[in-house]
Amino acid sequence: MTQTQGSVPSRRSLIGWGGAGLALGAAAASGAVAMTRTGEDVDPAAAEAGAAVGFHGSVQAGIATPVQDRLHFAAFDVTTTDRAEFVRLLKDWTEAARRMTAGKAVGEGAFGGLAEAPPDDTGEALGLKPSRLTLTVGFGPSLFTKFGLADRRPDALIDLPTFAGDALDAARSNGDLCIQACADDPQVAVHAIRNLARLGMGKVVIRWSQLGFGKTSSTTPDAQTPRNLMGFKDGTRNIAGTETDRLEKFVWVGEKDVKENSAWMVGGSYLVARRIRMHIETWDRTSLQEQEDIFGRDKGEGAPVGKAKERDEPFLKAMKPDAHVRLAHPDSNHGATLLRRGYSFTDGTDGLGRLEAGLFFLAYQRDVREGFVRVQRNLATDALNEYIQHVGSAVFAVPPGVRDKDDWWGRTLFSKEA
Numbered sequence: 001m002t003q004t005q006g007s008v009p010s011r012r013s014l015i016g017w018g019g020a021g022l023a024l025g026a027a028a029a030s031g032a033v034a035m036t037r038t039g040e041d042v043d044p045a046a047a048e049a050g051a052a053v054g055f056h057g058s059v060q061a062g063i064a065t066p067v068q069d070r071l072h073f074a075a076f077d078v079t080t081t082d083r084a085e086f087v088r089l090l091k092d093w094t095e096a097a098r099r100m101t102a103g104k105a106v107g108e109g110a111f112g113g114l115a116e117a118p119p120d121d122t123g124e125a126l127g128l129k130p131s132r133l134t135l136t137v138g139f140g141p142s143l144f145t146k147f148g149l150a151d152r153r154p155d156a157l158i159d160l161p162t163f164a165g166d167a168l169d170a171a172r173s174n175g176d177l178c179i180q181a182c183a184d185d186p187q188v189a190v191h192a193i194r195n196l197a198r199l200g201m202g203k204v205v206i207r208w209s210q211l212g213f214g215k216t217s218s219t220t221p222d223a224q225t226p227r228n229l230m231g232f233k234d235g236t237r238n239i240a241g242t243e244t245d246r247l248e249k250f251v252w253v254g255e256k257d258v259k260e261n262s263a264w265m266v267g268g269s270y271l272v273a274r275r276i277r278m279h280i281e282t283w284d285r286t287s288l289q290e291q292e293d294i295f296g297r298d299k300g301e302g303a304p305v306g307k308a309k310e311r312d313e314p315f316l317k318a319m320k321p322d323a324h325v326r327l328a329h330p331d332s333n334h335g336a337t338l339l340r341r342g343y344s345f346t347d348g349t350d351g352l353g354r355l356e357a358g359l360f361f362l363a364y365q366r367d368v369r370e371g372f373v374r375v376q377r378n379l380a381t382d383a384l385n386e387y388i389q390h391v392g393s394a395v396f397a398v399p400p401g402v403r404d405k406d407d408w409w410g411r412t413l414f415s416k417e418a
Contacts, residue, residue, distance in 0.1 A: 212343025
């Protein structure tokens with residue numbers, strides 16, 4: 001990240017970013033490329049590691065954007081009861097996100113300012129490229145009990161039901177809002193969450209967070225399909241960022257999907273986040289044939305049962321009744337289709353010598369009730385359940401994108417004129 005002055009006011013008048021908020025000029029971070037409705041960048045160079053992904057657009061980046069290699073996801077609880085103060089924070093976060101996604105330091109940067117005040121930027125991303133950083137914000141159901149927002153909660157933003165086999169840890173679940181930071185450099189992603197959390201001090205607090213690596217689904221099907229920690233290809237049939245028709249049908253909220261009170265969600269999406277623990281040691285002692293039967297695909301090519309190539313259309317009846325692919329397939333779920341952006345994780349050991357590892361599942365959809373809930377209920381008899389357990393869960397309404405330099409995260413929800 002470069003140390004740029006832009007048109008920001010002097011820290012000698014602001015004395016840091018924590019008190020009066022940000023009064024940054026509009027030109028401070030206007031260098032990002034605009035986003036199209038599909039989430040693809042207008043500039044093809046954004047597909048290259050190190051490039052910048054456009055921040056502005058009708059939809060938020062980080063959904064249909066080509067999936068990056070690393071993740072830092074954070075859920076926050078709101079501690080302030082002052083609506084105006086919270087709105088000011090959302091504006092401050094938006095300005096900081098503009099700068100960081102463009103490869104710039106927050107505010108006046110990490111050095112060179114008033115020696116007696118903390119620097120505006122923590123500095124660990126100095127000299128690093130933007131690394132295709134995207135920042136995506138979402139609002140949880142609990143946020144709508146605050147600031148007089150109860151009547152603006154969308155019907156599709158449900159409290160997730162309890163599913164068979166759930167062992168959810170409250171400390172790793174829910175949250176008033178979330179920020180998803182994806183980048184090709186883990187330090188860039190961590191830097192983004194760290195600086196946004198710092199700006200939110202006294203107004204929000206991190207409830208839980210998750211680091212992820214090794215994307216387990218791709219929105220670029222022309223690229224090699226990634227593998228999960230069980231060694232199987234994941235996301236073969238995932239929605240591509242260029243498939244405008246499928247994105248409109250399954251991901252983006254349309255005008256017909258909302259009532260007047262929740263029209264602010266048009267152009268947004270709904271995110272389900274699940275922390276799924278994999279019992280790696282048990283899986284590793286399972287025969288290859290059983291592993292392939294459980295998934296319904298071969299482990300080498302990734303071809304469905306009875307087929308030769310990964311992308312061959314699966315014949316579901318050739319698979320065992322409890323095969324994962326068979327139960328998760330749209331044909332088994334009344335057409336329900338999710339856009340997945342999951343990541344693998346390893347968080348040390350559990351104290352018994354077993355890896356604390358698994359999948360941090362992220363799925364975007366047009367309606368949670370017709371998407372994740374339908375599919376997850378159908379997976380109740382999944383043979384894979386013997387080797388996995390859902391231990392964390394959250395759902396968020398992801399608002400539409402920040403359209404221009406005067407727009408900000410959540411404007412359509414919080415502005416009466418929106």
